[in-house]
Amino acid sequence: xxxxxxxxxxxxxxxxxxxxxxxxxxxxxxxxxxxxxxxxxxxxxxxxxxxxxxxxxxxxxxxxxxxxxxxxxxxxxxxxxxxxxxxxxxxxxxxxxxxxxxxxxxxxxxxxxxxxxxxxxxxxxxxxxxxxxxxxxxxxxxxxxxxxxxxxxxxxxxxxxxxxxxxxxxxxxxxxxxxxxxxxxxxxxxxxxxxxxxxxxxxxxxxxxxxxxxxxxxxxxxx
Numbered sequence: 076x077x078x079x080x081x082x083x084x085x086x087x088x089x090x091x092x093x094x095x096x097x098x099x100x101x102x103x104x105x106x107x108x109x110x111x112x113x114x115x116x117x118x119x120x121x122x123x124x125x126x127x128x129x130x131x132x133x134x135x136x137x138x139x140x141x142x143x144x145x146x147x148x149x150x151x152x153x154x155x156x157x158x159x160x161x162x163x164x165x166x167x168x169x170x171x172x173x174x175x176x177x178x179x180x181x182x183x184x185x186x187x188x189x190x191x192x193x194x195x196x197x198x199x200x201x202x203x204x205x206x207x208x209x210x211x212x213x214x215x216x217x218x219x220x221x222x223x224x225x226x227x228x229x230x231x232x233x234x235x236x237x238x239x240x241x242x243x244x245x246x247x248x249x250x251x252x253x254x255x256x257x258x259x260x261x262x263x264x265x266x267x268x269x270x271x272x273x274x275x276x277x278x279x280x281x282x283x284x285x286x287x288x289x290x291x292x293x294x295x296x297x298x
Contacts, residue, residue, distance in 0.1 A: 079295040081230050081239060084247060085223025086289075087215045090282035093201035095139070096175045098185070103168040104193040109148065116146050116167040119191050126187065127173055130180065137177035144170045182278050201280045208285070215287035220244065223291040231295035239293035247288035 102119050106112045120143065130138040146169045153161050175181040188194050203211070227239045243250060 078297060079231070079234060079236060080242075081227045081293045081295055082250065082290065083223050083226045083230070083293070084288060084290050085219040085221070085226060086287065087218030087222060088284065088286045089211060089215055089218070090284055091203060091207065091211055093178075093280040093283050094176065094204050094207060095202045096178060096181055096278070096280065097200040097202065098173045098175070098181070099170070099197040099200065100173065100188070101168060101170045101195050101197060102191065102193045103166065103195065105164050105166045107162060107165065109150065109165040112165045112167045113146060113148055116169055116193065119193060120146065120169045120171075123171065123188060123191060123194070126184065127171070130184065137175055137180035139174050139176050141171065141173040143172075178278060178280065185278070199278065199280075201283060203283050211285040212287065215285050216289065219287040219289045220291070223289055224293075227291065227293040227295075231293075234295065236295040236297060239295050241291060241293050243292035245290050247290050250290040250292060 100123075102116055102123065104112050104116050104119075106115075124143060127138055127141050130136075131141060133139050146167050148165065148167045150163045150165045152163050155161055173184075175184075185196065202208075223244075224239070224241070231237070231239050
């Protein structure tokens, strides 16, 4: 029997607890007086900025980074259910992002911030540090290559061949075999556990998923 070419896809998946959490928050108010609405949002934003600044330490946290936008204003004239246009309603809004490394302190800060008028959270973005992600991606790629090698060896053995020798390796979909990467998701989410009034909100982050896929071509050697 002549040498047989075997093309396989290897994949690897691993999970790691989140190490950083970025809160995407906002303060938004509305009312009939533009100046009062703007002043109220600016005042509450200053209150939040002060609380974040007290926690900010780039090296040790609990807040490693944060940013805030200027207060944005606009107005609109709503309609009632009878089709009549109502007086102008003025809006003011500002947004901030705060990155925590201490999730216990994050929960406490969110509970405190919830008392600020107009405060809301759009989402909490869970992540790994850059160094950790690089380490896990390296391990995942190595695992995907190993799975491809084992899979090709199993095919060769099923054909009664002695073993395999790698002749090509690429990221999934790059060998030109009509194969395409599969999107397995992997986006991190968090479960927010409700707490009674006055208690600290408990956030439970799900693990971060790291995946890798490779396509590999092997030659199986005849006995």
